[in-house]
Structure formats: C-alpha cells, structure tokens
Amino acid sequence: MSVRPIHRGRRCRWLAAWAWLAAAGAAAAQVPAAPDADMAQRMKACTPCHGQQGRAASTGYQPRIAGKPAGYLFNQLVNFRDGRRQNALMAGLVTVLDDAYLRDIAAYFAALDLPYPAAQTQQADPSRLAAGARLVREGDAARGLPACTACHGAAMTGVEPSFPGLLGLPRDYLLGQIGAWRTGTRRAREPDCMGRIARRLTPEDIEAVTLWLTSQPPGADMKPAPAASLRQPLPLDCAAPAP
Ligand code: HEC
Ligand code: HEC
Numbered sequence: 001m002s003v004r005p006i007h008r009g010r011r012c013r014w015l016a017a018w019a020w021l022a023a024a025g026a027a028a029a030q031v032p033a034a035p036d037a038d039m040a041q042r043m044k045a046c047t048p049c050h051g052q053q054g055r056a057a058s059t060g061y062q063p064r065i066a067g068k069p070a071g072y073l074f075n076q077l078v079n080f081r082d083g084r085r086q087n088a089l090m091a092g093l094v095t096v097l098d099d100a101y102l103r104d105i106a107a108y109f110a111a112l113d114l115p116y117p118a119a120q121t122q123q124a125d126p127s128r129l130a131a132g133a134r135l136v137r138e139g140d141a142a143r144g145l146p147a148c149t150a151c152h153g154a155a156m157t158g159v160e161p162s163f164p165g166l167l168g169l170p171r172d173y174l175l176g177q178i179g180a181w182r183t184g185t186r187r188a189r190e191p192d193c194m195g196r197i198a199r200r201l202t203p204e205d206i207e208a209v210t211l212w213l214t215s216q217p218p219g220a221d222m223k224p225a226p227a228a229s230l231r232q233p234l235p236l237d238c239a240a241p242a243p
Pocket of ligand 1 (some may be wrong): 043045046047048049050061062063064065068073076077085086087089090093105164176
C-alpha cells in the first residue's frame with residue numbers, strides 16, 4: 001500500500017496548528033481580548049477545512065463561516081462542545097476552549113466581509129427550483145411550514161444575532177444539516193424551531209429547497225439583516241440568543 005505524502009503532510013500541519021490553537025486558547029483565557037492580527041494568525045488552524053479566512057467554497061461539504069452572525073457562530077461552537085452537534089473534529093477542537101474564547105472566535109469570523117461564491121445549481125429542473133422558491137418565500141401553511149424568509153431574512157442572508165444566512169453553502173452541507181435535525185444528531189437549545197421545521201419537510205421539499213438555495217447568485221449585500229427587520233412574533237418560537 002502506498003502512502004500519499006500530500007495527505008500526510010496536510011494532516012500533520014493541521015494537527016500542529018490545532019495543538020497550537022489549543023495552547024493559544026488556554027493562554028487567551030488570561031488575556032481579555034486578542035488583537036485582530038493575532039486572531040487571524042491563530043485562526044489559520046481552521047483554513048484546511050473552512051478555507052482562507054473561513055470563506056469555504058460552495059462545492060464539497062465544509063461550510064463557509066465568514067460573515068455569519070456572531071451569535072449563530074458562537075451557538076454552534078458551544079453546540080459542538082456540549083454535544084448538540086456531532087462532529088468529532090469540531091468537538092475535539094473546541095472542547096478545551098471556554099465561552100469567552102469561543103465568543104472571540106465567533107466575533108472574528110462574523111466581522112469578515114468577503115465575496116461569496118457563484119451559484120451552483122441554476123441549471124436544475126425549473127419546476128424543482130420554482131417549488132424551492134415557493135417554500136423559501138411562502139412556506140406551506142397547510143403543513144405548518146413557515147416561509148424560510150420569516151427567520152433567515154427576506155434576502156436569506158441571515159438576521160442578527162443568531163439566524164444564519166443560507167446562501168453560498170455547499171448543497172451537501174445543507175442536505176447533511178437538515179438530515180441531522182431529522183435524525184436528532186443536530187439540535188439547538190430548546191425551543192429548537194429549526195428541528196421542528198426540518199421534521200415537517202418531505203424528501204421532495206428538501207431536494208427543492210436545497211436546489212433553490214444553491215442556485216442563487218450572490219447579491220450586492222450579503223450581510224445579515226438587522227434584528228429589527230424580522231416580523232414578530234416569529235411563526236415558531238426559537239431559543240433566545242445566548243446571553
Ligand atoms: C478538519 C476539518 C475542520 C477544521 C480544522 C475546522 N472545522 Fe469547523 N467544521 C468542519 C466541518 C466538517 C463542519 C460541519 C460539521 C457538521 O456537519 O455539522 C464544521 C462546522 C463548523 C461550524 C458551524 C458552521 C455552521 O454554519 O453551522 C463552525 C462555526 C466552525 N466549524 C468553526 C471552526 C473554527 C473556528 C475552526 C478553527 C478554530 C474550525 N471550525 C476548524 C470541519 C473543520
Ligand atoms: C422559526 C424560525 C425559522 C424558520 C421559519 C426557518 N429556520 Fe432555519 N434556522 C433557524 C434557526 C434559529 C437556525 C439556527 C439553529 C442553531 O442555532 O443551530 C436555523 C438554521 C438553519 C440551517 C443550518 C445552517 C447552517 O449553516 O448550518 C438550515 C440549513 C436551515 N435553517 C434551513 C431552513 C429552511 C430550508 C427553512 C424553510 C423551509 C428554514 N430554515 C426556516 C430558524 C428558522
């Protein structure tokens with residue numbers, strides 16, 4: 001059996017980066033706030049999977065993290081650490097880090113304003129795309145399905161502080177996350193509105209909605225919308241933003 005050196009090399013590099021990040025995290029616990037340049041250096045540990053500056057491509061599986069709302073990113077880091085999301089690598093990475101450092105990491109990636117990738121699936125079957133667009137914008141009241149825009153924002157770029165944008169993500173990642181909610185391997189703090197929605201979606205809904213989301217070219221403004229832009233009350237209760 002031959003050993004592929006490129007893989008070995010990459011693995012060693014990120015393992016080294018990981019060990020260093022953990023050590024830096026422990027050190028950061030004593031220092032109030034890390035300067036940005038220092039943070040950028042430490043967060044290189046994330047680039048093998050999340051891409052340069054956290055702007056992973058829309059192909060493959062790894063999700064982009066740059067530009068997502070800070071409250072959302074923080075919640076996910078805590079979810080991996082506390083077992084509400086299952087990913088051995090992510091859990092291993094955050095398990096030694098305290099809330100203050102996770103908050104710094106979330107704030108760092110949230111503040112990065114970088115271009116988004118081109119659309120992937122605009123050639124998909126127009127009737128599937130139209131069905132996806134309908135679910136995103138209108139939902140399906142008869143089945144208790146709210147419009148995705150009611151929480152993820154009219155432009156689907158997310159809403160501060162804890163609703164993520166859903167554009168520019170790989171389709172396999174979106175399918176993986178909806179599937180994980182349906183099987184209970186991804187959870188948010190209660191009330192877990194997204195879990196309820198994922199369990200109401202049919203396989204056809206999931207196909208259509210993920211095709212539509214990945215067919216959208218990036219707009220001029222991809223920043224999450226302000227919290228005040230959401231119509232209250234939300235169609236389902238979601239966990240309050242982490243304090
Ligand atoms: C070895 C690959 C790898 C490394 C290194 C890595 N991640 Fe991840 N990360 C993943 C994968 C894969 C997922 C998606 C897991 C899933 O399916 O839930 C993920 C998910 C995430 C999420 C949730 C994204 C979302 O939209 O919900 C955040 C936040 C995150 N990672 C932050 C980081 C940070 C910060 C670092 C560096 C300190 C890092 N990751 C390093 C592979 C990695
Ligand atoms: C009632 C509010 C609400 C509605 C409506 C809603 N979502 Fe969500 N969604 C959320 C919240 C809150 C999260 C973040 C959950 C967490 O912190 O883990 C989320 C997260 C997600 C994620 C994970 C993103 C990532 O980066 O990992 C996907 C995918 C998603 N929603 C898809 C949808 C789709 C598709 C629809 C429409 C059919 C929809 N959502 C409607 C509240 C909502």
